[in-house]
Amino acid sequence: MSTNVATYNERWVSGEIVSTTGEEMLNRRQFTKSLIATGTALAAGASSLNLATAQPRRGGRLRVAGHVQSAQDTLDPAKFVQSTDYARGHMLYNALTRIDGNGQAQPELAESFEANQDVTEWVFKLRKGVTFHDGKALGANDVIYSIMRHKDPKVASASKGLVDDLVEVTADGTDGVRVKLKSPNADIPVLLGTFGFMIVKKGTTDFSTAIGTGPFRLKEFSPGVRTVVTRNDNYFKPGRPYLDEIEYFGIADPVARLNALIAGDIDMMSDLRPNAIDEAKKASSVEVFSTPCPRFVQFAMMCDREPTNNLDLRLAVKNMLDRERIVKQVLNGYGVVANDHFVMPKSPVYNSSLPQRGVDIDKAKFHLKKAGMENASIELHVTDAVQNSIEMGLVLQRQAALAGLTINLKREPSDGYWSNIWIKRPFHAVVWNPRPTESLMATLIWKSDAKWNDTQFKDPHLDQLIDAARGTVDPDKRKQTFWDIQSIIYEQGGNAIPAFVNYIDAHSSKVKGLTPVPTGNLGGFNFADSVWLES
Structure with a gap:
């Protein structure tokens, strides 16, 4: 496996990510300054406004209202099609990679990845010490199962079209997986960081509950009503998550959603309508969070x-x-x-x-x-x-x-x-x-x-x-x-x-740690991993 084409490695320092790259993902900055990157430059300045200078505080319960409410809500990543699924998925699962604010693939469950010379094969080295919510250790077979199930017609995966070029996924040594393709694809690390490719345990077919590796464990799931999750104390990212619990539900009416935030009944909301921005800004306890993006x-x-x-x-x-x-x-x-x-x-x-x-x-x-x-x-x-x-x-x-x-x-x-x-x-x-x-x-x-x-x-x-x-x-x-x-x-x-x-969201001024990621509302729907509540 060549390392002069595309490599990425990562280490953890004091609970934060410090990344070092090999040659920049096939010189990605030149040829895949993606859709996302066009919006990120505008949003980058906003991230520093919301990042707290104080040490993140542990504890507290976050109440979040999404803008979609559907009886079709699911815990199966292969069926994720709505923002409610994306946000819930990030609470409960992880993917091999995660997408950062520049549209780049960063290591997540994989601590590194590299491609061969013609980008028809990719090897992902798995992070050690990761466990599912039930205590089972993450292994290559879980990753293989999670990816290959998208090709099974019986699964009816919403992401099936993205894996048509995939030939096979196999174990590579004791701590890696090898992805083989029919034709070159430089975007595989990005693809495997998208919502549908979150990792589940090998053999999982019952998605009435969720056993993932994510920052939170499932406490309650009522499709079209609400989801409640509690902190995963065995999460592989030291010190995270910061919150004790998240309650997530939909309020379809945009006026009712904003009124709930102003009244203090919720702490965060997605999809603030443009004609309501001025009203939101009048509330001293509310902050508007805008992310330019190619939505x-x-x-x-x-x-x-x-x-x-x-x-x-x-x-x-x-x-x-x-x-x-x-x-x-x-x-x-x-x-x-x-x-x-x-x-x-x-x-x-x-x-x-x-x-x-x-x-x-x-x-x-x-x-x-x-x-x-x-x-x-x-x-x-x-x-x-x-x-x-x-x-x-x-x-x-x-x-x-x-x-x-x-x-x-x-x-x-x-x-x-x-x-x-x-x-x-x-x-x-x-x-x-x-x-x-x-x-x-x-x-x-x-x-x-x-x-x-x-x-x-x-x-x-x-x-x-x-x-x-x-x-x-x-x-x-x-x-x-x-x-x-x-x-x-x-x-x-x-x-x-x-x-x-633009994505335009709003949150209580006591919510900290939210940063723009132009793949979705509220930090690319991945707020659960990073936000905390000021006392």
């Missing part, structure tokens, strides 16, 4: 069913979007204008040759006429479960009327939206949380066979480009590949994407 809201137009299977209708809608108004008025400036694809303007692989779309009513009318849909009427499904989609839908509705298209907004309840509406109705709102690299995002959403391909846009050439991007190390070739990917989605895809949306 985006889109209006998905499904390409396999009427009426949105008509390319001219899709192009008409894209030319109706008043993106500037959405960023300024709907997002209150907490976002960035998008251009109907998933790459942010500050990304090193952003396709700057594509004309920035804005409101062009004449062009919209032209495409409506070609589509034979002049003076037609279509239904757009929006919901509070997709942050800001109702307000964005109203902006789109007004511009569509000027072009001669009637858009009827159908406001759907949050509960059940992802099971009843998403990837089922021709025209519906979707929010996509960031992934650490553009390759992961493209694989999850735009591969023809991706489980989460919510527009059902399928293009063999696009599939080939996405596969090629994963193993492309040369920065110039990687950039050109992503330019081609963006062009296809921009010109033909079913995604009308007006803006990238």
